Amino acid sequence: MSYSERQTFLLGSNRLQLELMSLFISDRTNVSCKVISDLAGITCCLDKKHLILYDSKCWKDNLKAEFDSDLKVHLRGSFLVLINVSNNTGIESEALRQGVRGFIYEQDTTDILLKMIHAVLSSELWVSRNVMTDYIQATNKRTPQQNNLLGLTSREIDVLTSITLGRSNEMIAEKLCISPHTVKTHIYRIFKKINVSSRLQAANWSSQHLYL
Structure with missing residues (x-):
């Protein structure tokens, strides 16, 4: 499947990691990648379902406050996936409730990253059964x-x-x-x-x- 008309935006504080990830994704897929410093960088692209890889380490202390701000606007026009997620932080249920489509954990491999991109850009979720079970029980x-x-x-x-x-x-x-x-x-x-x-x-x- 070609994703040449899609774009992936990478947002976080570790610029070097995001630049390397951007080069890797662009090399292995047809997806164009761009590292951005804030959400304003994707405002002009809300007419298409693009992918946002958002570093979970950059979130403010209050997860819900972050979602209730300008991030929620961008969720309507893009697929959001959290990356660099630590195990056992318990953020998944709230993130799913707010519209996040998947999670890439700190120990995940590049193969998993590529599979996630294919799945999410195909309008699928990238969520483990255990996480989905916890989410449903909570909600x-x-x-x-x-x-x-x-x-x-x-x-x-x-x-x-x-x-x-x-x-x-x-x-x-x-x-x-x-x-x-x-x-x-x-x-x-x-x-x-x-x-x-x-x-x-x-x-x-x-x-x-x-x-x-």
């Missing part, structure tokens, strides 16, 4: 009134949650104590309500809408 405390606003029944939300976790129809049926045929019926209705055609699209939709 599944929404009230029924909030969920009903989405037009989904409580059972459909249960099924959609299982889809997001990567469970098969058989696994969903066993967990919810319903028949596989009933699972298929729920999935058909979910896809129709949220206007998607695949399980991956349904998982992406839930990360952006259902658990905000």
Whole structure:
């Protein structure tokens, strides 16, 4: 797949690391890269879905305050991935809630970096199952009134949650104590309500809408 019309913006304080990463990405993909000092550098590009690699080490102490500022504006026009994430910091759930599409950890390899770029620019999430499980458990405390606003029944939300976790129809049926045929019926209705055609699209939709 060609990403020649896409651009990757790298933002952080370690300029040398970002410059080297930019050269590597440009050499291995068709993606044009640019190291920027602040978010103003991508203002003119909001008409396309570009990729922002944001160094998590540069965030201010208050994660939510950072998102509530000008970063949220750019999330609407770009895919945001946090890089240099330390294990066990617990920032993933809040980041996902705010629209982050993936995470690159300090120990990740260059191969993982390239796979992430391909996945995220293909409108996929780059999130481990464990992180997604923690996220759903943390955000599944929404009230029924909030969920009903989405037009989904409580059972459909249960099924959609299982889809997001990567469970098969058989696994969903066993967990919810319903028949596989009933699972298929729920999935058909979910896809129709949220206007998607695949399980991956349904998982992406839930990360952006259902658990905000």
